[in-house]
Amino acid sequence: xxxIVITQLFALRLIVRQNNRYILEYLxxxxxxxxxxxxxxxxxxxxxxxxxVCEHRGTCLLTLRHLVDHGLSLKKPQADCVLETKPxxxxxxxxxxxxxxxxxxxxxxxxxxxxGVLRAQAI
Numbered sequence: 001x002x003x004i005v006i007t008q009l010f011a012l013r014l015i016v017r018q019n020n021r022y023i024l025e026y027l028x029x030x031x032x033x034x035x036x037x038x039x040x041x042x043x044x045x046x047x048x049x050x051x052x053v054c055e056h057r058g059t060c061l062l063t064l065r066h067l068v069d070h071g072l073s074l075k076k077p078q079a080d081c082v083l084e085t086k087p088x089x090x091x092x093x094x095x096x097x098x099x100x101x102x103x104x105x106x107x108x109x110x111x112x113x114x115x116g117v118l119r120a121q122a123i
């Protein structure tokens with residue numbers, strides 16, 4: 001299971017969740033060999049699964065580009081949306097809304113309105 005998350009503060013986060021730690025360890029080794037070395041493997045305390053996470057925007061974008069270029073299909077609309085958008089104060093809220101509309105994960109969370117976006121970026 002994987003997801004593309006844009007947090008309320010507009011950080012980009014990629015997450016891969018798996019019950020079998022060894023699969024994620026192998027994937028982590030592959031990512032690091034591909035110079036995508038900001039990925040980290042964590043045990044998930046709330047469940048028996050393991051989580052592979054990247055919160056570094058540049059590495060997330062490189063990873064998404066690599067996945068799209070090599071046949072990503074399930075999350076391709078979300079990846080394309082993120083890759084085609086230049087980050088700025090004006091586009092962050094629109095990007096979050098667009099990705100939320102394409103994936104079910106973020107629709108469960110309360111999102112900031114325009115004023116909240118500006119306040120979060122100021123903080």
